[in-house]
Amino acid sequence: MAIMKEKTKTYLHNPGYLKVELMLKGIRVDGKALKKANLDKCRDVANITCGLDIILPHNTWVTVPYADDFVNDSPYELIESEGKFFVREGAESVNVSVVPTPKFYRLKTTTGISLSKIGIVHGGHVAITPATQCDFFNKEIECRYCAGNPDIKKGKASVYTVEDVLETVEAAYKEGKAEIVYLSIGFSETADGGIEFLKPYIKAIKKHFNTLIAVEALPPKENKWIDETYAIGADSVLYNLEIFDPKLFEDICPGRAAIIGRKRHLDALEYAATVFPSGTVASHLIVGLEPIESTVTGIDFLTNMGVIPILPVYRPSPRAKLPHYKMPSTEVIAPVYGYLYRAVTTNKINTSWVRDISVVTTPLEGRFFVDDNARMQTFAQNFYKSRLGLKAAWSLATLRRKLRVKLEHSD
Amino acid sequence: MKVQIDRRRIWLIIILKSFRPVFFLATGLFFFYIINLPTPDGLTIQGQRAIALFVVCLILWVTGLLPLAITSLLAIVTVPLLGILDKKETYALFGNEAVFFILGAFILAGAAMHSGLSSRIALAIMNRFGNTPAGLVFSIFILAAVLSFFMSEHAVAAMLFPIVLEIAKGLNLKPGKSNYAKSLFLALAWGCIIGGIATFLGGARVPLAVGMLKEATGINIDFFEYTVMVFPTVLIMLLIGYFWLTRFFPSDIEDIHLAKSVFERKMKEIGKTGYMEYAVGFVMIITILFWLFFGKSLGIANIAIVSVVALFILKLVRWKDIEEYVNWGIILMYGGAITLGASMEKSGAAAWIANTIIGDWANSPLLVIAIFSLLTILLTEGMSNAAVIAILLPVGIGMASQFNIEPKLITYAIAVPAGLAFCFPMATPANAIAVSSGYITTKDMAKAGIVMMILAWVVFNMTARFYWPMIGIKL
Numbered sequence: 071m072a073i074m075k076e077k078t079k080t081y082l083h084n085p086g087y088l089k090v091e092l093m094l095k096g097i098r099v100d101g102k103a104l105k106k107a108n109l110d111k112c113r114d115v116a117n118i119t120c121g122l123d124i125i126l127p128h129n130t131w132v133t134v135p136y137a138d139d140f141v142n143d144s145p146y147e148l149i150e151s152e153g154k155f156f157v158r159e160g161a162e163s164v165n166v167s168v169v170p171t172p173k174f175y176r177l178k179t180t181t182g183i184s185l186s187k188i189g190i191v192h193g194g195h196v197a198i199t200p201a202t203q204c205d206f207f208n209k210e211i212e213c214r215y216c217a218g219n220p221d222i223k224k225g226k227a228s229v230y231t232v233e234d235v236l237e238t239v240e241a242a243y244k245e246g247k248a249e250i251v252y253l254s255i256g257f258s259e260t261a262d263g264g265i266e267f268l269k270p271y272i273k274a275i276k277k278h279f280n281t282l283i284a285v286e287a288l289p290p291k292e293n294k295w296i297d298e299t300y301a302i303g304a305d306s307v308l309y310n311l312e313i314f315d316p317k318l319f320e321d322i323c324p325g326r327a328a329i330i331g332r333k334r335h336l337d338a339l340e341y342a343a344t345v346f347p348s349g350t351v352a353s354h355l356i357v358g359l360e361p362i363e364s365t366v367t368g369i370d371f372l373t374n375m376g377v378i379p380i381l382p383v384y385r386p387s388p389r390a391k392l393p394h395y396k397m398p399s400t401e402v403i404a405p406v407y408g409y410l411y412r413a414v415t416t417n418k419i420n421t422s423w424v425r426d427i428s429v430v431t432t433p434l435e436g437r438f439f440v441d442d443n444a445r446m447q448t449f450a451q452n453f454y455k456s457r458l459g460l461k462a463a464w465s466l467a468t469l470r471r472k473l474r475v476k477l478e479h480s481d
Numbered sequence: 482m483k484v485q486i487d488r489r490r491i492w493l494i495i496i497l498k499s500f501r502p503v504f505f506l507a508t509g510l511f512f513f514y515i516i517n518l519p520t521p522d523g524l525t526i527q528g529q530r531a532i533a534l535f536v537v538c539l540i541l542w543v544t545g546l547l548p549l550a551i552t553s554l555l556a557i558v559t560v561p562l563l564g565i566l567d568k569k570e571t572y573a574l575f576g577n578e579a580v581f582f583i584l585g586a587f588i589l590a591g592a593a594m595h596s597g598l599s600s601r602i603a604l605a606i607m608n609r610f611g612n613t614p615a616g617l618v619f620s621i622f623i624l625a626a627v628l629s630f631f632m633s634e635h636a637v638a639a640m641l642f643p644i645v646l647e648i649a650k651g652l653n654l655k656p657g658k659s660n661y662a663k664s665l666f667l668a669l670a671w672g673c674i675i676g677g678i679a680t681f682l683g684g685a686r687v688p689l690a691v692g693m694l695k696e697a698t699g700i701n702i703d704f705f706e707y708t709v710m711v712f713p714t715v716l717i718m719l720l721i722g723y724f725w726l727t728r729f730f731p732s733d734i735e736d737i738h739l740a741k742s743v744f745e746r747k748m749k750e751i752g753k754t755g756y757m758e759y760a761v762g763f764v765m766i767i768t769i770l771f772w773l774f775f776g777k778s779l780g781i782a783n784i785a786i787v788s789v790v791a792l793f794i795l796k797l798v799r800w801k802d803i804e805e806y807v808n809w810g811i812i813l814m815y816g817g818a819i820t821l822g823a824s825m826e827k828s829g830a831a832a833w834i835a836n837t838i839i840g841d842w843a844n845s846p847l848l849v850i851a852i853f854s855l856l857t858i859l860l861t862e863g864m865s866n867a868a869v870i871a872i873l874l875p876v877g878i879g880m881a882s883q884f885n886i887e888p889k890l891i892t893y894a895i896a897v898p899a900g901l902a903f904c905f906p907m908a909t910p911a912n913a914i915a916v917s918s919g920y921i922t923t924k925d926m927a928k929a930g931i932v933m934m935i936l937a938w939v940v941f942n943m944t945a946r947f948y949w950p951m952i953g954i955k956l
């Protein structure tokens with residue numbers, strides 16, 4: 071692993087470091103700049119990732135906290151001058167773009183639900199949780215870091231209809247914010263891991279839009295549901311292990327450990343990596359909730375199976391059950407992302423899929439920590455973001471599914 | 482619907498998937514290649530085209546890459562398109578008597594099954610004679626055979642299968658292990674196979690062969706005549722079959738009283754014999770008697786269709802009930818095979834092939850019968866028995882007329898062994914049904930079946946050599 075870097079100079083000119091810094095420390099923004107950016111209120115209705123979407127140099131997307139109290143201590147400030155935005159630290163600054171609030175956030179579905187409640191945009195992706203429910207809460211074995219959307223608790227879930235979701239995707243799609251639609255679902259006591267519930271949504275989206283779909287769910291009990299997930303149209307799947315250390319996993323994720331089990335998480339990921347294309351099977355390992363060495367072991371383990379680790383940094387929430395948690399510093403975290411980049415490239419895992427995620431440092435962004443320009447990968451990623459590339463990715467995914475899926479009539 | 486993901490390397494999948502279009506392209510090119518070869522001496526241009534079409538159909542029937550019926554439809558439309566026969570004549574061949582006989586037979590068997598008559602007979606016989614392990618195997622074997630005299634062997638296998646399965650379960654026999662279970666399921670399959678060759682009704686292949694013979698030469702074989710010719714083969718094979726079955730899989734149980742309770746429960750389920758069953762039984766008996774005694778003068782297809790009409794007049798069945806028993810695919814397949822066979826014959830292609838390829842050795846009818854029956858019995862293990870007939874019979878008939886051999890004999894030499902597929906599940910639905918139970922493996926079936934296959938060939942040829950002259954057939 072790369073030697074930890076002491077902060078002796080500004081991180082402004084390294085988008086990788088700057089992204090981590092901004093995610094951890096937030097940014098100060100004055101009212102004038104906010105107005106210019108057309109951002110006068112918190113744009114994330116679910117209040118989990120309330121932040122300002124900024125594009126740093128090298129097309130590095132980041133969602134930066136700006137409304138919480140802790141940002142007052144941040145060394146970073148967003149300023150506006152002649153219509154341009156800069157992130158400033160002391161006397162130095164770097165030119166950035168601020169992503170305007172998606173227009174569709176102001177719209178409502180025909181049934182009167184605000185679209186911003188259903189779909190949240192992160193970079194070029196729209197994230198939708200059709201049923202904001204997780205039965206771990208009902209059993210009081212929820213993941214301890216889970217901020218717990220108020221909707222999640224005690225059967226009070228909002229379930230959006232397929233039509234509501236379609237209207238949201240359509241609006242996001244028209245604005246170019248639905249290159250990938252992320253559908254997520256919490257835990258429910260079914261063998262399929264929730265895929266049967268998501269099926270009509272996936273099918274409807276695939277039927278109406280040429281977009282890619284990622285499913286974030288808990289691992290199903292049997293592999294046949296992973297086959298089903300791919301067959302019905304999911305292009306990517308995330309089964310999040312969150313914590314690699316077995317003991318800490320049991321402690322921090324009691325529901326996942328007791329009902330699903332760590333082994334099943336890993337088995338499901340290993341199997342999914344043989345079903346889905348390279349770089350489309352991913353698992354979160356939260357940085358900071360376990361020793362860094364353990365996260366690194368997890369990175370090795372997952373990448374050896376062909377799974378992409380996604381490493382979000384945990385930000386404490388008053389609603390989570392982790393009172394003694396202390397957020398790690400950029401200097402501690404940065405080498406882990408460099409290591410992630412090396413592990414992913416050594417194992418020849420495609421990095422084009424996990425891109426433009428503004429709330430987490432992607433594996434390819436790990437190149438900023440190891441001074442590698444990753445020319446081929448960035449070229450591929452930029453291509454897949456172009457109009458032609460999006461079409462090609464969609465067509466290849468469709469063709470691959472056609473070739474791989476066999477439907478057998480059971481008569 | 483079950484989802485399966487092909488997880489092999491994508492390039493391998495692409496290569497495998499492109500096999501199909503490449504195959505069809507290559508077959509098409511091969512077809513045009515044959516058509517454009519210089520026409521050999523003694524062959525007409527129509528004959529050459531008929532051979533090209535025949536080769537393509539042969540490839541498609543053998544590989545099974547298209548459903549048999551679709552290949553047949555392709556043959557039907559291509560015959561007039563290539564000018565081998567004119568349109569009118571081609572489509573008239575499709576309206577062959579054999580096709581309507583098969584249709585009638587399907588409907589009559591459907592009526593027997595729908596009314597519950599066939600199940601009742603099956604249960605009654607097994608209950609009456611199945612008192613010992615050997616007695617039960619024997620009763621299943623003979624019952625399957627006898628029922629296959631009167632209805633399609635596939636239908637008999639499908640009808641008796643659930644009962645045999647329940648017996649095996651009721652006796653707590655171990656799938657894949659119990660010898661007795663193996664003998665029960667083989668008794669079912671072999672009974673159907675042997676019984677299926679006894680009359681025109683056991684399977685549609687005999688009417689197909691007879692139809693092809695009639696279209697090509699004008700010669701007819703009637704219901705009674707056919708049965709008289711093959712009956713010794715059936716009887717001897719039944720004896721051998723039972724003997725071999727009980728020796729190869731000696732019973733490993735002594736008590737079968739549990740099977741009795743299965744019969745009793747099933748009998749209770751179907752209740753007492755109703756009007757429908759009596760009436761359908763009556764129509765069936767009259768029909769069979771007419772086939773036996775008036776088949777020649779009235780035509781077996783006419784008798785079948787009149788009986789079908791009678792069933793509907795008497796309101797014994799509704800079209801809705803019958804539809805599922807009518808295998809339209811088989812009907813289309815047979816229509817096409819007959820058309821192709823006739824086009825081979827009428828264009829002179831069959832005679833040319835016989836002359837050129839088979840040549841001088843075909844001077845003894847017994848040798849010809851031996852060779853055709855051997856070819857048939859081998860081919861039928863790997864492909865549909867109707868396809869075997871469609872492939873071999875046009876050549877066989879062409880050869881018969883060329884070398885002054887009675888074409889009927891060649892027809893028997895192909896039509897009868899075509900039904901005798903003992904070794905593999907893909908050879909005939911009766912075998913497939915038996916293996917699908919899980920009580921018998923393909924390996925068991927092949928091991929026991931290979932001896933039956935050899936014996937069947939020997940018995941058929943012995944019948945031809947010794948029995949046929951006794952009933953006045955000149956070889």
Ligand code: SF4
Binds near residue numbers: 206207213218
């Ligand atoms: S699975 Fe864990 S993280 Fe996900 S919603 Fe349920 S409790 Fe929260």
